[in-house]
Amino acid sequence: MSVLVYTESEQGKFKKTAFEAASYAKAVANQMGTTVTAVTINANDTSELGTYGVDKVLNITNGDLNTFNANAYASSIAQAAKKEDAKVVIVSSSADSKYLAPILAIGLDAGFASNVVEAPSSTSPFTVKRTAFTNKAFNMTTIDTDVKIVGVSKNAFGLVESNGNATVEDFSPTIPASGVKVESIDKATEKVTIADAEIVVSAGRGLKGPENWGMIEELADVLGAATACSKPVSDLGWRPHSEHVGQTGKPVASNLYIAIGISGAIQHLAGINASKVKVVINTDPEAPFFKAADYGIVGDAFEVVPKLIEKLKAFKAQNA
Amino acid sequence: MKILVCISHVPDTTSKINFADNDTKFDTNGVQFVINPNDEFGLTRAMWFKEKQGANVTVVNVGGPETEPTLRKALAIGADAAIRVNTEAKDGFQVAKELANVVTEGGYDLVIAGRESIDYNGGMVPGMLAALTNANFVTNCISLEVDGTNATATREIDGGKETVSTSLPLVIGGQKGLVEESDLRIPNMRGIMMARKKPLSIVEPTNASTETSTVKFEKPAPKGAVTLVDADNIDELINLLHNEAKAI
Numbered sequence: 001m002s003v004l005v006y007t008e009s010e011q012g013k014f015k016k017t018a019f020e021a022a023s024y025a026k027a028v029a030n031q032m033g034t035t036v037t038a039v040t041i042n043a044n045d046t047s048e049l050g051t052y053g054v055d056k057v058l059n060i061t062n063g064d065l066n067t068f069n070a071n072a073y074a075s076s077i078a079q080a081a082k083k084e085d086a087k088v089v090i091v092s093s094s095a096d097s098k099y100l101a102p103i104l105a106i107g108l109d110a111g112f113a114s115n116v117v118e119a120p121s122s123t124s125p126f127t128v129k130r131t132a133f134t135n136k137a138f139n140m141t142t143i144d145t146d147v148k149i150v151g152v153s154k155n156a157f158g159l160v161e162s163n164g165n166a167t168v169e170d171f172s173p174t175i176p177a178s179g180v181k182v183e184s185i186d187k188a189t190e191k192v193t194i195a196d197a198e199i200v201v202s203a204g205r206g207l208k209g210p211e212n213w214g215m216i217e218e219l220a221d222v223l224g225a226a227t228a229c230s231k232p233v234s235d236l237g238w239r240p241h242s243e244h245v246g247q248t249g250k251p252v253a254s255n256l257y258i259a260i261g262i263s264g265a266i267q268h269l270a271g272i273n274a275s276k277v278k279v280v281i282n283t284d285p286e287a288p289f290f291k292a293a294d295y296g297i298v299g300d301a302f303e304v305v306p307k308l309i310e311k312l313k314a315f316k317a318q319n320a
Numbered sequence: 321m322k323i324l325v326c327i328s329h330v331p332d333t334t335s336k337i338n339f340a341d342n343d344t345k346f347d348t349n350g351v352q353f354v355i356n357p358n359d360e361f362g363l364t365r366a367m368w369f370k371e372k373q374g375a376n377v378t379v380v381n382v383g384g385p386e387t388e389p390t391l392r393k394a395l396a397i398g399a400d401a402a403i404r405v406n407t408e409a410k411d412g413f414q415v416a417k418e419l420a421n422v423v424t425e426g427g428y429d430l431v432i433a434g435r436e437s438i439d440y441n442g443g444m445v446p447g448m449l450a451a452l453t454n455a456n457f458v459t460n461c462i463s464l465e466v467d468g469t470n471a472t473a474t475r476e477i478d479g480g481k482e483t484v485s486t487s488l489p490l491v492i493g494g495q496k497g498l499v500e501e502s503d504l505r506i507p508n509m510r511g512i513m514m515a516r517k518k519p520l521s522i523v524e525p526t527n528a529s530t531e532t533s534t535v536k537f538e539k540p541a542p543k544g545a546v547t548l549v550d551a552d553n554i555d556e557l558i559n560l561l562h563n564e565a566k567a568i
Contacts, residue, residue: 095477102444105531144533180485183484241497295546297549311554
């Protein structure tokens with residue numbers, strides 16, 4: 001009857017979203033008076049999970065699962081859920097978890113609520129708050145099936161530490177054959193990704209041309225941030241599509257979002273609204289972004305950003 | 321190749337979002353509806369398969385009669401036929417079930433849906449549909465090639481991309497990248513005229529069950545005013561971000 005959480009790892013190491021999912025699972029388990037079981041796939045060290053409320057780990061080690069496969073992973077998690085008789089299964093909102101969750105839902109005959117931002121307001125009926133209309137609204141949704149799947153939004157519930165130790169049990173699910181085979185993976189390992197970044201530095205058409213992105217990259221470097229851009233910038237080919245954030249691009253849910261030379265079209269704001277603290281730098285005091293931001297500087301990016309880089313370097317040196 | 325493109329009928333991206341009936345329903349008053357952007361990239365890619373590989377393209381929507389102009393627009397862009405499943409679905413599972421029925425009846429080789437709709441953002445219909453019809457599935461898809469019954473697709477992953485080989489029958493959760501923004505087509509007059517003569521069939525629902533229900537909607541709390549910092553006082557911004565916002 002425990003709450004099952006899929007704690008995702010990459011190269012054997014847990015992602016922050018895994019700990020966030022575990023923290024969420026713990027909150028649900030507390031509400032329901034039960035325990036948390038985590039299922040891990042090829043993770044190196046499961047001891048950290050106890051810190052985030054996990055009581056028991058089902059540890060899967062299988063060479064066939066070295067590259068992600070949505071069907072194989074969903075099936076493994078479903079088998080773990082059945083073994084534990086779990087009524088609630090928690091997953092994160094990473095690209096891979098979003099890929100496998102609907103397949104898992106069909107496999108478990110479970111209702112699925114994605115983009116959930118708070119612990120359930122009640123567990124009977126099971127009611128959660130999720131974002132809808134690309135962060136322009138929330139909807140309170142009940143999951144009416146016996147088994148429930150919750151996809152937890154990134155950076156919404158947060159990390160909650162508790163002092164616990166998880167017991168570890170090896171688990172060997174049957175891996176189904178899959179019709180989707182990974183041929184190649186192209187991933188910049190040295191760069192912070194928009195999905196995982198605590199800070200995102202984003203720039204728009206105000207930068208006037210792709211040749212001016214050097215200072216944006218430098219600012220991101222100083223902050224350990226990911227770089228992003230507005231839709232017009234990606235449409236113009238100044239920056240790759242993978243950096244486009246907004247309603248039809250990537251969603252951003254960072255701690256800090258710095259928008260430089262972005263006016264703040266409604267579609268852009270919707271996509272980045274889940275970020276906690278928003279800073280805007282723009283020459284136009286009437287730019288809509290000033291209504292959405294927490295802090296703003298009315299000024300020319302070409303003057304403000306170099307100064308900001310210099311001051312931040314000094315700040316970092318002092319606070320190192 | 322028979323292609324089915326799933327079309328969600330959604331509020332235009334610039335719409336102000338409001339709710340009616342004690343916040344239990346989306347307020348459609350004054351809202352312009354469009355083809356879900358993620359679906360439009362898929363539809364445009366389907367047009368490419370039609371023109372280069374002779375594919376037959378059907379579009380489908382699960383919804384009431386008010387969604388027909390959106391389906392007609394897809395026909396004007398170039399789809400051969402449209403299907404509307406006549407029900408106002410309550411959740412993604414119900415939509416997936418109805419679509420699975422259409423896919424099974426029509427024997428489609430390739431189903432292209434958007435990775436998510438921009439209204440409910442459930443992101444579950446393509447995956448559920450693939451699981452219900454035992455088809456292969458690739459989501460967040462940014463490139464797709466089909467050769468006979470083999471397919472090569474690229475999907476966006478966190479921090480990069482991944483290329484996979486797979487085969488038909490296949491369900492795709494598409495997004496920008498499947499085609500470029502500049503490839504999107506605006507229907508011309510000839511397309512609009514022809515669309516009027518193309519078949520739009522109405523299918524009665526199977527009365528699939530639902531698994532989740534929306535209790536109510538909420539709008540985010542109004543935000544406080546922005547704190548403006550002088551462009552000559554960057555130290556103050558750093559101070560605020562460090563001590564007040566605790567973001568650096």
